[in-house]
Amino acid sequence: MKVTQSAKEKTKLKILNAAVDLITIKGFENASLREIAKSAGVSNPTIYNYFPTKQKLLYAYIEQKHKEAIEAISKIEGFDNFSFREQLQSLIESELELYLEDREFVTQIADMVFSNSGLKINLLYDTNKEFIEVVKEMLEVAIEANEFEPIPFSEHLPLLLWDYYIMVVSYWLKDDSENFENTTEFIDHSLALIESILRSDIISKASTLGSFLFKRHILSSLNKFTSTKSHFDGIKKRLTKVFDNE
Amino acid sequence: MNNIPTSKIGRGAVVGKAAVKIGLKKSKRAIFGGDKKQNNEEIADIIFEALSHLKGVSVKIAQHIALGMPFLPDEIVDKISKSFNQITPINRALIRKIIKTELGSYPEEIFEEFELEPFAAASLGQVHKAKYKGKEYAIKVQYPGIGKSINSDMAMLKGVLKLFAKGDRIEHVVKEVEDRLKEELDYTKEAKNYDYFREQNGNSNIIIPKIEHSLSTKRVLAVEFLDGLSLDEFFQSNPSQEQINFYANLILKNFFETLHSKAHTIHADPNPGNFLFLKNSKLAIIDFGCIKSVSQEFLKDYSLLHQLLIERADDKEIVPIYERLNMIKEPTKEKALNYYQEVIKPLDRIYIEPLFSDNFDFKDSNFSKRGFEAIKEVQNKQYTTVGNASEEILFLDRSLLGYYAMFEKMGAKIDGKAIKEIIINYNGINL
Numbered sequence: 278m279k280v281t282q283s284a285k286e287k288t289k290l291k292i293l294n295a296a297v298d299l300i301t302i303k304g305f306e307n308a309s310l311r312e313i314a315k316s317a318g319v320s321n322p323t324i325y326n327y328f329p330t331k332q333k334l335l336y337a338y339i340e341q342k343h344k345e346a347i348e349a350i351s352k353i354e355g356f357d358n359f360s361f362r363e364q365l366q367s368l369i370e371s372e373l374e375l376y377l378e379d380r381e382f383v384t385q386i387a388d389m390v391f392s393n394s395g396l397k398i399n400l401l402y403d404t405n406k407e408f409i410e411v412v413k414e415m416l417e418v419a420i421e422a423n424e425f426e427p428i429p430f431s432e433h434l435p436l437l438l439w440d441y442y443i444m445v446v447s448y449w450l451k452d453d454s455e456n457f458e459n460t461t462e463f464i465d466h467s468l469a470l471i472e473s474i475l476r477s478d479i480i481s482k483a484s485t486l487g488s489f490l491f492k493r494h495i496l497s498s499l500n501k502f503t504s505t506k507s508h509f510d511g512i513k514k515r516l517t518k519v520f521d522n523e
Numbered sequence: 524m525n526n527i528p529t530s531k532i533g534r535g536a537v538v539g540k541a542a543v544k545i546g547l548k549k550s551k552r553a554i555f556g557g558d559k560k561q562n563n564e565e566i567a568d569i570i571f572e573a574l575s576h577l578k579g580v581s582v583k584i585a586q587h588i589a590l591g592m593p594f595l596p597d598e599i600v601d602k603i604s605k606s607f608n609q610i611t612p613i614n615r616a617l618i619r620k621i622i623k624t625e626l627g628s629y630p631e632e633i634f635e636e637f638e639l640e641p642f643a644a645a646s647l648g649q650v651h652k653a654k655y656k657g658k659e660y661a662i663k664v665q666y667p668g669i670g671k672s673i674n675s676d677m678a679m680l681k682g683v684l685k686l687f688a689k690g691d692r693i694e695h696v697v698k699e700v701e702d703r704l705k706e707e708l709d710y711t712k713e714a715k716n717y718d719y720f721r722e723q724n725g726n727s728n729i730i731i732p733k734i735e736h737s738l739s740t741k742r743v744l745a746v747e748f749l750d751g752l753s754l755d756e757f758f759q760s761n762p763s764q765e766q767i768n769f770y771a772n773l774i775l776k777n778f779f780e781t782l783h784s785k786a787h788t789i790h791a792d793p794n795p796g797n798f799l800f801l802k803n804s805k806l807a808i809i810d811f812g813c814i815k816s817v818s819q820e821f822l823k824d825y826s827l828l829h830q831l832l833i834e835r836a837d838d839k840e841i842v843p844i845y846e847r848l849n850m851i852k853e854p855t856k857e858k859a860l861n862y863y864q865e866v867i868k869p870l871d872r873i874y875i876e877p878l879f880s881d882n883f884d885f886k887d888s889n890f891s892k893r894g895f896e897a898i899k900e901v902q903n904k905q906y907t908t909v910g911n912a913s914e915e916i917l918f919l920d921r922s923l924l925g926y927y928a929m930f931e932k933m934g935a936k937i938d939g940k941a942i943k944e945i946i947i948n949y950n951g952i953n954l
Contacts, residue, residue, distance in 0.1 A: 366616035
C-alpha cells in the first residue's frame with residue numbers, strides 16, 4: 278500500500294514538473310494535457326486520472342509547494358524556538374524560494390487569477406489547507422507559550438494570514454529589485470506590524486471605531502494592489518465579515 | 524510591472540511625529556519658562572524614540588553627531604549615544620534568508636556552526652558567530668534595504684537637528700556622514716581595507732584579523748574571530764594603570780603611523796567598539812568601514828603644521844600653512860592673523876596639548892568639556908572663513924578628538940614623544 282502511495286506521488290510530481298515546463302514555454306492556454314502527458318512520459322488516461330482538468334494541475338502545484346515549504350521549515354534546527362513571526366516568516370520565505378525557479382509559471386497563474394479568466398480566486402482557497410493548518414498550529418503553540426494573549430477572532434487569523442501571503446506573492450512577482458530585496462523588506466516590515474498588532478491588545482480592544490479604521494486601511498490597500506478589483510471582492514467580503522464579527 | 528511601492532511614509536511619519544513633539548516642547552518652554560535641562564532630556568527622549576524606529580543607520584549617525592556637533596546639549600548626545608545598542612535585530616528567519624541570498628545556501632549548509640542570534644551590533648547590521656573549516660568567524664550581516672533608508676533617515680535627522688543648530692553647519696556634517704554611510708554599504712570595500720591595513724601594519728602589537736573572502740559579499744563579511752575584550756570588559760578585568768597607558772599609546776601611535784605610512788590612510792572611526800583588547804599586550808582593530816586617505820601634498824603641510832605647533836612656533840609662521848590648508852580664507856594678512864588667534868588657536872591649544880608633553884594625563888583633565896566649551900565660544904565669532912573648513916583637517920581632527928575622548932574615558936597617560944618622533948622623522952625625509 279505504501280509503495281503504491283509513493284509511486285503515485287512520484288507520478289504526480291513527474292506530471293507537475295512537465296506541466297510547469299511546458300506551460301512556461303507555451304502558455305497555459307496553448308499547453309494541452311495531452312502534450313503534458315507526453316512530456317511527462319505517462320499515458321493520456323493516467324494524466325486524466327490524476328488531473329481531470331488543466332486547472333486542477335495549477336491547484337495541485339500550489340498545494341505541492343505548500344507541502345515542500347512546510348517540510349523545509351520543519352528541518353530548520355531550533356525551529357521550535359522560533360517566535361511565531363519568525364516561523365511564519367520562514368514559511369513564507371521558503372515558499373518564495375520554491376517558487377523562484379518556476380517564477381514565470383507562477384506569474385501566469387497570478388495573471389489568470391487577477392484578470393478575467395476561468396480561474397476563480399475562490400478556487401484558490403481550496404489549495405490553502407496545508408498552509409492554514411500549519412499556521413494554525415504555530416499560532417496555537419504561540420498562545421500556549423504565552424507569546425500572545427489569546428486573540429479574539431483567532432480562528433479567522435490563519436485565513437487572513439493566507440490572504441496576506443497571497444499579497445506577498447503578488448508583490449514578489451512584481452518586484453524587480455536586486456535579489457527581490459524589496460520583497461524581503463516588505464515581508465520583514467509587514468510581519469513586524471502583524472506581530473505588534475498581535476502582541477498589543479488592539480484587536481481585543483477593537484471598538485467600533487478602531488475596527489472601522491483598521492478595516493478601511495486593509496481594504497483600501499487591497500484595492501490598490503489589484504488592477505481589477507472585482508476579483509478581490511471575495512477576500513474583501515470575508516475580511517468585512519471578520520471585522521464586523523459576524 | 525515595476526510599481527513596487529517603496530513608501531517613505533513609515534519613516535517620514537516617525538520623524539514628523541518627533542519634529543512635532545519637539546515643536547510642542549519648545550513652545551511649552553517659551554510659554555511656561557521651565558527647567559532647560561529637564562526640557563532637553565525630554566527632547567532627547569523624543570529624538571531617541573524616533574531614532575529607535577530607524578534601524579542601524581541611526582547608530583552610525585549618532586556616532587558622528589556626538590563627534591561632529593558639539594553644540595548639541597549634553598543630554599541629547601547622551602541619549603543618542605545610548606541608541607548605539609538599541610537597534611531592532613534581524614530575526615532568525617531573516618538571517619537565514621539573507622545568508623541564502625548572499626552566499627547561495629542556508630547557514631546550516633555552509634557552516635559547521637552558525638549562531639542565529641547575533642552577539643554584537645555592527646555598522647549597518649549585526650554580527651554572528653560561526654565556525655567554518657574548523658575556524659571561528661565573526662559574520663557581519665547587513666540589514667536588507669538599509670541603503671535605501673539612508674537618504675530618508677538623513678533628511679529627517681537634518682530636520683530635527685536644525686532645531687538646535689544655527690546656520691549652515693548642519694548641511695556640511697550631515698552630507699559628510701551620508702557619504703561615509705554610503706561608502707560603508709559595500710562590505711567588499713571593507714574587506715579590501717582589512718587586507719590593506721594588515722599588509723601595511725608594521726606594529727607587532729597591532730592585529731588586523733583575516734578575511735574569508737569566499738564567504739564575503741557586498742552585504743556579508745566574514746572576519747576571523749578573535750577572542751578579546753571590549754573596552755568595557757577590559758576595564759572590568761581591573762587592568763593596571765600601566766596596561767591602560769600602554770594601550771592608549773599604542774592606539775595613538777598607530778593613528779600617526781598609518782597616517783604617515785606610504786598610502787597616508789587612517790582608520791577613521793574612533794569608536795571604542797572598534798578595538799579588541801587581546802592577551803599578551805596585543806590590540807586588534809576591527810571595522811574598517813570608515814577609512815580616510817589624504818594627499819601627500821596635504822600631509823606635508825599637516826605634518827609641518829604639527830611640528831610648528833608642538834615647537835610653539837610664532838603665529839606668523841603658522842598662519843600661512845593654515846591658509847595653504849584652506850583653514851583660513853581671509854582677505855588681508857591682518858585679518859588672517861586675527862582669525863587664527865581668535866578662532867583656531869584656542870582650539871589648537873586644547874587638542875595639541877596632549878602631544879606637547881611627554882606625560883599628558885587624561886585623568887581629571889576635563890578634556891572634552893574644555894574642548895566643547897572652546898568650540899561653543901569660537902562659534903560666536905564672526906568671520907568669513909567659518910563653514911569653509913578643510914574637509915581633510917576636520918576629518919583628522921575629529922578622529923583624533925574621538926581618540927582623546929576614549930583616552931579620557933580610560934583615564935590614560937599619553938606620551939607625546941613617540942608621536943613627535945613620527946612627525947619630525949616624516950618631515951626630515953619629506954621637507
